[in-house]
Amino acid sequence: MEAVTYSNFRQGLKSYLKQVNQDSEPLIVTSQNSDDNIVVISKNDYDEMMETMRMVSNPYLMEKIRKGDKQVKKSQFKTDH
Structure with a gap:
C-alpha cells in the first residue's frame, strides 16, 4: 500500500484518485x-468490503x-450439466 503526504495528495488529487480506481489499491494519506x-479506497472496493461485512455478520x-x-x-455436491 502506497503512502503519500497530505500536501502531495492535495496537489495531485486527480491522478491519485485515478490510480486508486485503476489499481484497486488503497492509498494512505499521511x-x-x-x-x-x-x-482512500475506490467506491467499488468499499462496496465489496461492506457486502463482505454484511455477509459475515449474518449468522444464517x-x-x-x-x-x-x-x-x-x-465432494458431496451436485453440479448442473
Missing part, C-alpha cells in the same frame, strides 16, 4: 499528526456457507 491519517448466511464448504471438501 498527516503530521498520525491520528489524522486516512485511507454464514452457516449456509460453512455447510456448503464442508460439502465441497467431502
Whole structure:
C-alpha cells in the first residue's frame, strides 16, 4: 500500500484518485499528526468490503456457507450439466 503526504495528495488529487480506481489499491494519506491519517479506497472496493461485512455478520448466511464448504471438501455436491 502506497503512502503519500497530505500536501502531495492535495496537489495531485486527480491522478491519485485515478490510480486508486485503476489499481484497486488503497492509498494512505499521511498527516503530521498520525491520528489524522486516512485511507482512500475506490467506491467499488468499499462496496465489496461492506457486502463482505454484511455477509459475515449474518449468522444464517454464514452457516449456509460453512455447510456448503464442508460439502465441497467431502465432494458431496451436485453440479448442473
